[in-house]
Amino acid sequence: MSTRTAEEITSAFHRAVQAAVWAPSVHNTQPWSFTLDGPELALRADSGRKLRLGDTMGREMLISCGAALMNVRLALRVLGCQPQVRVLPDPDRPALLATVRMGEAVAADEHTRLLHAEIERRRTHRAGFTELPVADPLLEAFVSQASAEGARLTPVRSEAAVRVIAGLTGAAQDVQSQDRMFTLEMIRWAQPPGSSRREGVPAQGYPRQPGRTSPYFAQRDYAHGHPWGSDTDQSGSTSTGTVAVLTTPGDSRQDWLVAGQALQRVLLHASAYDVSAAFHTQALEMFHLREFLRQELLSGEYPQMIMRLGFSVDEGEGIRRPVTEVKQERRTA
Structure with missing residues (x-):
């Protein structure tokens, strides 16, 4: 496995979070936060954005965060590494949903690049469709x-x-x-x-x-x-x-x-x-x-x-919070 510098790891995870924020979420609540701690990126649920009445168990919140995790995985693959993901790694910290590390170097296949290219283009539709059927x-x-x-x-x-x-x-x-x-x-x-x-x-x-x-x-x-x-x-x-x-x-x-x-x-x-x-x-x-x-x-x-x-006639508008609002870096003295 190739050795990566701290700067390379930080840059890669920053780009991964840039991709993550474009995931779909219930009412576009964007209920996630990320912490970079050395070689590891942590994904947490932001309970302040949970729907207290519509999502009492937090199911939709975690589905939203799972979609963000998918984007992190794709971004790291496109950057040339195999993401090492641990889901729900600590039962005593229920808000901690996953940790991600950069694994061995791999070349992204064509399908991975195809999916990654759609991250910022994908939009949620809120109306009917044209008569053209999905094959x-x-x-x-x-x-x-x-x-x-x-x-x-x-x-x-x-x-x-x-x-x-x-x-x-x-x-x-x-x-x-x-x-x-x-x-x-x-x-x-x-x-x-x-x-x-x-x-x-x-x-x-x-x-x-x-x-x-x-x-x-x-x-x-x-x-x-x-x-x-x-x-x-x-x-x-x-x-x-x-x-x-x-x-x-x-x-x-x-x-x-x-x-x-x-x-x-x-x-x-x-x-x-x-x-x-x-x-x-x-x-x-x-x-x-x-x-x-x-x-x-x-x-x-x-x-x-x-x-x-x-198939729709319009893509709608996409808005997301900037990475600076959802990502923090834990620095050790």
Whole structure:
């Protein structure tokens, strides 16, 4: 293994964190922090950004952090080293999700470079899709990407099952929208036009008048009665797209981190082929609805993400906090 200087290690980890911050996160909360301690980079959950009502167990927070960890791994591979990752290394420090060291020198393969190139380009979609379908071979590739990380991605082929998932999403959305405290928590992460904050969902990150899909998948109401949103014409974007569910065999904190890494790997591969994803977590935030999905549609596996995949006419706007806000360096005297 080649010897790396402290400056080379610091530079590599800085670039890895630059990639990590572009991971998707629930409501773009960006619930992560990084600490560089000599030859090791630590990933921690930022509990101050956890959704106290919408994510009581921290499942979505850890999925978000798992996606960031995937970006760290890809960045280090592209820089020519094999990342050595320890997940949940210390039971006494639950906020410490992973540590990463730079392993042996390796040359990044073409697929790794392909995924890495999409990190800053990938965007979350919040509307319907065009009528152009996602080809089966591409869907099979997405399934393989999730499997490579230890999760299962299942495209939902049954029209009846799609209607059930859409119905559960709508039911959860209706219940949550009647909960004032839940609504206020979500509004915290909705940014008005012209906001300078580099977190949350920007006003241009969703259409002002989205086309209605059939079956209808309820979208979060980030505008909350305000005339916010993009003016992009959505008249040709009324397709539901392909509904897919990401699952894991278990439902531990480690499974949530696995799900996040698998999710990001799928999203980056999709982005390389101009396929966008829209997320629907409402039903997964309500225990009984999530259990219904698990037992009735998913053969006992735990649903970690419901998404729709398709082709969109716009990419939306991406905002992220600067690396200086999420990374610190521990210096020894």
